[in-house]
Amino acid sequence: MLATLLAVATPDTVALIPVTKADLPGWLADQPAATAAWLKTVGFAGEAGSFAFLPGDGAPRALVGVSALDDLWAFAGLPTALPAGTYRIDAALDRHAATRAALGWALGGYRFTRYKKTDKPVSGLVWPAEADRGEVERTASAVFLVRDLVNTPACDLGPAELADAAQALAEEFEAGLDVIVGADLLDRDYPAIHAVGRASPRAPRLIDLRWGNPEHPKLTIVGKGVCFDTGGLDLKPSSAMLMMKKDMGGAAHALALGRMVMMAGLPVRLRVLVPAVENVVGGDAFKPMDVLKTRKGLTVEVGNTDAEGRLILCDALAEADSEKPALLIDFATLTGAARVALGPDLPALLCNDDALAADLQTAGSEVEDPLWRLPLWAPYRKGLDSKLADIGNVTSNGFAGAITAGLFLQEFVSKETPWAHLDTYAWNASPRPGRPEGGEALGLRAAYAVIAKRFG
The missing domain is CATH 3.40.220.10 (Leucine Aminopeptidase, subunit E, domain 1)
Structure with missing residues (x-):
């Protein structure tokens, strides 16, 4: 194209x-x-x-x-x-x-x-x-990848097809790829990913792409890959389900950002982790008030099965954090609360590192890919307390949903790991010049600009 x-x-x-x-x-x-x-x-x-x-x-x-x-x-x-x-x-x-x-x-x-x-x-x-062809080709191809993946309906883009997209990247850039499927997730200790995806006939999986020199600084990117979200047993109304083919938008961003890094040949040890599932209704679906195990060892009480994205991300983030990367970024179409607060154009940025947050916001302004920081407001953490488990996946009061989702994810990342969470919409509701209606990369170019500056 x-x-x-x-x-x-x-x-x-x-x-x-x-x-x-x-x-x-x-x-x-x-x-x-x-x-x-x-x-x-x-x-x-x-x-x-x-x-x-x-x-x-x-x-x-x-x-x-x-x-x-x-x-x-x-x-x-x-x-x-x-x-x-x-x-x-x-x-x-x-x-x-x-x-x-x-x-x-x-x-x-x-x-x-x-x-x-x-x-x-x-x-x-x-x-x-005078155009920098490398920058244009790298950026456009990554944005096209996000748009193509998000625009594809779930009938043709399930967990296996998302893994195929990662496989294509691995082959193009001679990267390594490991895909853990179905019951193997339990054998290899990714229980939360398995629990969310087990009810679907399309088996859940963890996609794990690695590229670059192991001696270089570790850069890890995580993306939420819910290929379709019915809400599970806490079923969404049909009007809310219409857009749920795009609930893997975080995974699309993670793969696209990995593509940019590999195209540029940045001196990093890149790892891209994508937990890929469908959250559907079935006889084996996880249930409200279930207590799930996680890779980190923390137990989670399920207050709502429609807050499933954070459950699959927590296993992936725990694995990502175990290697102590120099930088960890995750993308997710995580909360409606972020859209209520910031609208469709501004991804919410939650970050445990002030310098990283400032760099991301500055880069967003410079490349016209804006982000808006929300606080990881510690007093709200008590809303996730559970009487049965180490933590609940939702609060009972409904306040500050994007922030409490970030606080949940923060439990699975060490304080020493510079980490940024981007809650992105991944969609243009109406067309504008250069931004057709449909799937969209939001926060992608800002994240790459920071990575290129830090590691390039």
Whole structure:
């Protein structure tokens, strides 16, 4: 897909002249009066995302309205809005702006056509001269991976297919892969993952990808892989179940971030852990008020079977923490509370390390992939107390759901391990330039920027 979106010039390549609304009068001052008259006729006023072809007998040209040359989304709506063809940006772009222009164009050209083909053309862009091709290709391919995985319905993406996606990455980058399936999870001491997924005929599994030099700093990424979530015996209403194919969005982010690290060849010992399950209703489903064992040895009382993501993550986080990584990041579509607090665009960041949290927020601002920190507010931990077990998986009061979910996960990570938890929505509810409706990578680029800075 990327090769068709970013290409080489052809004889018919159209020059795109970017202009802001504020700068349009100055640009027109240097043009023939007929040009201003033409633009007035076609209604071009330099609004961001608008365009107008210019008359003339020379090489084809078009004006494009942008908010700023270095805005990631400045050109992102054009691949599908412009007539089919090849285009180039006729402006002096520095490396930063050129890279953003190419990336925005690439992201704007994404299409998910597995089930429904489209004849709508997508136009190509000639690589801007200063663009960092490696960064664009690495980022776009990772975002496309997240979108493809999240957009695929559960009928075609269960735990086994999620493992297949990891296998494809392992083969591409010569990584090692271990997949622990079904009853073997019990034999190898991942009891919580097994408990959540055992009712499904599609066996639960733990996907474990390793890459890089063992002597390099350990980077571990964990992703929630609930391929479909009915809520279990605490059954969701049908309206809440409609979006649950995307409940493996954390796993999609983890695999995509691993892809970026491997494509860049960063000097790290990478490990990606994805607990992959379906949370369904069945005769062997785990039940409310069950007490589950976990890999760390802590027992968990199940207050709600629809809070299953944290149960599979706790086993994976305990294993990740056992190696004392230099950095541990997990992604999960974990709580509706995070969406109530922050909406769909802002992943909630919960972190046990202030410097790491600050780095992630700064990176999010710099790469236009924002995060918002919520506190791991210790006084709320008592809400997870259980009379029967070491901890409960939910509180009884319903307050601060994203924070208490983070506090639950924190129980399975050592204080010495720098750890960040990203509660992400992984979805665009409505289309915007470069961000079509459907699966989306949120927090991915910010996390990579921090990793690249720390280890690159």
